[in-house]
Amino acid sequence: MQLALWTYEGPPHVGAMRVAAALRDVHYVLHAPQGDTYADLLFTMIERSDRRPPVTYTTFQARDLGSDTADLFRAQLRDAAERFRPAAMLVGASCTAELLQDDPGGLARTAGLSMPIIPLELPSYQRKENWGAAETFYQVVRTLAAAGEMPPALDTRPSCNVLGPTALGFRHRDDVTEITRLLERLGIRVNVVAPLGASAADIACLPAADFNVVLYPEIARPTALFLERSLGQPYTRTIPIGHQATREFVIEVAALAGVDPAPGLNPAEGRAPWYARSVDANYLTGKRAFIFGDATHALALARVAASELGFEVVGLGTYTREFAREVRAAAASYGQEAIIADDYLEVEAAIERAAPEIVLGTQMERHIAKKLNIPCAVISAPVHVQDFPTRYSPIMGYEGANVLFDTLTHPLMMGLEEHLLHMFREDFEFSGDAVPSHLGTANAPASPAAQSPADFAESEPVIMAASWADEAEREVRKIPFFVRAKARRNTEKYAETHGISVITLDTLYEAKAYYAR
Amino acid sequence: MNAAVLPVSEGLDTILRERGQREVFCGLTGIVWLHRKMQDAFFLVVGSRTCAHLLQSAAGVMIFAEPRFATAIIGERDLAGLADANAELDRIVAELLARRPDIRVLFLVGSCPSEVIKLDLSRAARRLSDSIPGVRVLNYSGSGIETTFTEGEDACLATLVPGLPVSTDGADLLVVGALADTVEDQFRRLFAAMGVVRVGFLPARRAAEPPSIGPHTRFILAQPFLAETARLLAKAGLKRISATMPLGAEGTRAWFTAIAGALDIPPSRVQEVTEIPYRRAESALRRMHAHLSGKSIFFFPDSQLEIPLARFAANELGMRLTEVGTPYLHRALIAEDLARLPTGITLSEGQDVERQLDRCRAIRPDLTVCGLGLANPLEAEGLTTKWSIELVFTPIQGFEQAADLAELFARPLRRRARLTV
Ligand code: SF4
Numbered sequence: 001m002q003l004a005l006w007t008y009e010g011p012p013h014v015g016a017m018r019v020a021a022a023l024r025d026v027h028y029v030l031h032a033p034q035g036d037t038y039a040d041l042l043f044t045m046i047e048r049s050d051r052r053p054p055v056t057y058t059t060f061q062a063r064d065l066g067s068d069t070a071d072l073f074r075a076q077l078r079d080a081a082e083r084f085r086p087a088a089m090l091v092g093a094s095c096t097a098e099l100l101q102d103d104p105g106g107l108a109r110t111a112g113l114s115m116p117i118i119p120l121e122l123p124s125y126q127r128k129e130n131w132g133a134a135e136t137f138y139q140v141v142r143t144l145a146a147a148g149e150m151p152p153a154l155d156t157r158p159s160c161n162v163l164g165p166t167a168l169g170f171r172h173r174d175d176v177t178e179i180t181r182l183l184e185r186l187g188i189r190v191n192v193v194a195p196l197g198a199s200a201a202d203i204a205c206l207p208a209a210d211f212n213v214v215l216y217p218e219i220a221r222p223t224a225l226f227l228e229r230s231l232g233q234p235y236t237r238t239i240p241i242g243h244q245a246t247r248e249f250v251i252e253v254a255a256l257a258g259v260d261p262a263p264g265l266n267p268a269e270g271r272a273p274w275y276a277r278s279v280d281a282n283y284l285t286g287k288r289a290f291i292f293g294d295a296t297h298a299l300a301l302a303r304v305a306a307s308e309l310g311f312e313v314v315g316l317g318t319y320t321r322e323f324a325r326e327v328r329a330a331a332a333s334y335g336q337e338a339i340i341a342d343d344y345l346e347v348e349a350a351i352e353r354a355a356p357e358i359v360l361g362t363q364m365e366r367h368i369a370k371k372l373n374i375p376c377a378v379i380s381a382p383v384h385v386q387d388f389p390t391r392y393s394p395i396m397g398y399e400g401a402n403v404l405f406d407t408l409t410h411p412l413m414m415g416l417e418e419h420l421l422h423m424f425r426e427d428f429e430f431s432g433d434a435v436p437s438h439l440g441t442a443n444a445p446a447s448p449a450a451q452s453p454a455d456f457a458e459s460e461p462v463i464m465a466a467s468w469a470d471e472a473e474r475e476v477r478k479i480p481f482f483v484r485a486k487a488r489r490n491t492e493k494y495a496e497t498h499g500i501s502v503i504t505l506d507t508l509y510e511a512k513a514y515y516a517r
Numbered sequence: 518m519n520a521a522v523l524p525v526s527e528g529l530d531t532i533l534r535e536r537g538q539r540e541v542f543c544g545l546t547g548i549v550w551l552h553r554k555m556q557d558a559f560f561l562v563v564g565s566r567t568c569a570h571l572l573q574s575a576a577g578v579m580i581f582a583e584p585r586f587a588t589a590i591i592g593e594r595d596l597a598g599l600a601d602a603n604a605e606l607d608r609i610v611a612e613l614l615a616r617r618p619d620i621r622v623l624f625l626v627g628s629c630p631s632e633v634i635k636l637d638l639s640r641a642a643r644r645l646s647d648s649i650p651g652v653r654v655l656n657y658s659g660s661g662i663e664t665t666f667t668e669g670e671d672a673c674l675a676t677l678v679p680g681l682p683v684s685t686d687g688a689d690l691l692v693v694g695a696l697a698d699t700v701e702d703q704f705r706r707l708f709a710a711m712g713v714v715r716v717g718f719l720p721a722r723r724a725a726e727p728p729s730i731g732p733h734t735r736f737i738l739a740q741p742f743l744a745e746t747a748r749l750l751a752k753a754g755l756k757r758i759s760a761t762m763p764l765g766a767e768g769t770r771a772w773f774t775a776i777a778g779a780l781d782i783p784p785s786r787v788q789e790v791t792e793i794p795y796r797r798a799e800s801a802l803r804r805m806h807a808h809l810s811g812k813s814i815f816f817f818p819d820s821q822l823e824i825p826l827a828r829f830a831a832n833e834l835g836m837r838l839t840e841v842g843t844p845y846l847h848r849a850l851i852a853e854d855l856a857r858l859p860t861g862i863t864l865s866e867g868q869d870v871e872r873q874l875d876r877c878r879a880i881r882p883d884l885t886v887c888g889l890g891l892a893n894p895l896e897a898e899g900l901t902t903k904w905s906i907e908l909v910f911t912p913i914q915g916f917e918q919a920a921d922l923a924e925l926f927a928r929p930l931r932r933r934a935r936l937t938v
């Protein structure tokens with residue numbers, strides 16, 4: 001057993017739902033108890049989907065156990081087939097039904113349905129959501145891509161499929177639009193995007209493409225490997241997140257397609273590098289960034305943070321154990337040890353230790369950062385209703401790099417503003433406690449004293465080694481709030497390691513000199 | 518699937534009993550409000566990743582501190598018998614209590630997987646209770662194969678009944694069902710003014726300090742879905758006071774009047790004490806009539822609050838009932854609300870969500886009360902909806918909340934009227 005307070009990933013059948021809901025005309029009959037229908041609200045509420053996910057739950061109850069859960073499954077399957085008339089039927093079990101061993105796949109195969117049946121074996125006590133999505137996508141492609149008939153290709157341009165986007169994905173909708181535009185600009189035809197928006201017939205057309213673009217390896221890698229093995233379609237390795245990675249992606253796809261990369265290398269909309277070089281961005285130098293998310297986003301964001309914004313990566317981790325090796329290697333290149341964890345308390349402890357100035361993470365890290373009063377930007381699933389903005393907001397491609405520049409700098413103090421604050425902090429009309437003017441008062445940092453005890457009840461007890469002399473306390477208050485906590489921490493650490501029990505004005509400045517970069 | 522239309526004797530036209538896909542939460546969901554109510558209690562679900570995900574999806578949008586609930590996720594090793602489930606539970610409970618020394622009552626909550634593999638949580642609870650000083654360990658099932666949504670609260674409160682201290686100066690009145698603290702405080706003030714001094718609430722704000730009862734104690738439900746708890750209290754010799762649920766001005770006054778009747782308090786006293794809040798609630802509701810009167814309303818089954826809510830909507834807001842669905846119909850417990858429903862409506866028990874959606878689409882009610890999974894898709898079809906879960910999470914009971922409750926129905930309609938896009 002494993003103790004979980006909050007989890008980064010749902011069970012694997014939720015991954016399967018993300019694929020089913022992304023596809024246009026499949027249906028999923030899930031052998032599951034009534035409570036599992038909660039999963040519908042992820043789609044209808046978080047993503048604001050205007051249709052229910054195409055899922056029928058058998059909702060068996062205790063009284064059905066041992067007698068007719070299999071009959072119930074058969075009946076629900078027949079009803080669903082008749083009502084929804086899907087082009088393909090996915091069948092499977094959730095965690096509870098897995099224990100019943102009713103074999104939904106076997107039951108469906110003998111049910112005499114006219115559409116293709118895709119049985120899903122998703123081990124609930126072993127695997128999680130992304131694995132479930134990847135396996136489902138793979139099974140869908142394996143079943144449908146071989147079966148269909150290919151329409152004759154009228155378009156002679158080189159072509160590719162775009163693989164990986166699903167329902168409930170972090171910015172998948174807009175990433176697809178952005179990358180499709182980029183490919184079109186290079187003269188590459190997008191054959192099929194899947195699973196998001198694809199029909200069963202589209203899946204059958206996957207083999208018609210020359211190669212595959214993998215946007216989200218967590219979901220699409222098994223499928224891409226299968227298509228490479230069985231059809232000889234190569235697939236892309238570069239994830240086009242960030243300006244440089246997008247350029248590399250362009251070069252990679254151009255080589256695969258045999259086209260000139262030039263039209264995709266220096267687009268006018270590529271503003272992020274110039275913004276990063278502009279003097280206002282000087283203040284971003286060496287900002288301590290802690291990054292956590294699914295492997296793809298964490299890896300890409302670490303690179304963007306370090307080499308496109310000039311941040312210092314002080315922590316890097318993922319909950320995607322399947323990609324632990326890659327993340328460990330990347331973390332090592334930033335001189336860090338990777339955090340591979342799906343326990344948010346472990347991540348919280350790591351964030352506290354790293355004392356970052358900005359956290360790039362998931363909704364969990366957003367909450368942690370809020371509690372610790374550290375600016376944060378969400379860069380990965382698990383997602384929240386806010387992660388589905390109305391406006392066009394990709395994070396892939398050149399426009400995505402622009403969005404990331406804004407996303408990663410917006411939570412911080414604006415450059416000129418930070419300088420002014422330093423210059424005028426003694427001015428009586430000017431408060432060092434001012435929050436970034438664009439963030440409004442709602443985010444005003446609470447002084448530790450003002451924080452409710454409940455906020456702290458949960459965190460580790462802080463061992464207070466040294467106390468602050470009045471004069472030093474007054475001085476530290478003159479430091480603008482966004483660096484004050486760090487100054488305090490550093491000074492206390494300095495005092496502790498030097499055996500100082502009362503922090504004086506001198507201790508403060510000695511510590512400042514000691515930690516000066 | 519198999520739908521049966523049964524004639525009903527009690528003056529209601531028909532009850533539609535359906536068995537098909539149910540689109541409802543399981544009893545684990547009750548943890549979301551129960552852990553807020555009982556501040557010294559911790560809820561440990563013994564279940565799967567699905568259970569953890571359900572809790573987080575139902576609660577995660579509402580709160581985020583380190584919550585006083587968690588899931589012990591059963592893994593492969595546990596299923597394969599490689600790990601001893603009891604030893605694993607002990608380890609997890611120890612880990613948990615080390616981090617939360619403030620916990621006095623720990624609920625081990627059973628789930629579908631723990632029940633299917635027949636994990637005996639009651640034995641585990643007894644063992645842990647004996648071995649951990651200062652912490653009472655109880656257990657109940659919130660599984661989806663046994664409990665529907667609010668039945669989780671019923672199962673939880675039922676486990677508390679045997680632990681209620683018995684004494685001759687126990688409460689005269691026991692109010693049963695989790696209420697928001699503000700509502701509880703308002704009720705306490707009204708009881709005091711009525712002269713009922715010894716009032717207990719179940720659950721108590723601190724689970725370790727339960728109200729005491731005696732042979733003279735009368736109890737009343739503040740929530741309609743507490744069938745098992747009511748059964749156990751009756752078995753313990755307590756008499757139940759039957760009343761409408763305390764929703765709306767009328768419902769709340771009838772609830773207090775029934776209590777007064779049972780405790781030999783003169784009706785004039787109740788009249789006097791409730792007069793001012795009653796008038797306030799009533800005039801606030803009258804203002805809502807303009808938006809709501811004559812509007813048709815359809816209830817999908819969810820919390821078992823549907824019938825009391827329907828009574829309120831019809832009798833106090835002038836709304837027109839179409840279909841009123843409830844997951845279970847415990848006639849005796851909601852007899853007073855049931856008796857006040859207008860005729861000519863469809864009552865349905867259980868669910869086949871697809872057929873019910875067909876009926877809803879055919880009726881096209883002005884307002885549809887439904888779960889979160891259905892609301893946006895129905896809005897996209899041009900229907901106006903109210904999420905039913907809000908009716909459970911928001912304080913709606915009592916005089917002072919009557920207008921808030923009406924507002925929950927009125928706002929979606931007003932909004933629809935206002936938007937021109
Ligand atoms: S229905 Fe059962 S398996 Fe699903 S979340 Fe509820 S208790 Fe867990």
Ligand code: SF4
Pocket residue numbers: 384385578579
């Ligand atoms: S933004 Fe606020 S209201 Fe909206 S889902 Fe999140 S917590 Fe709930």
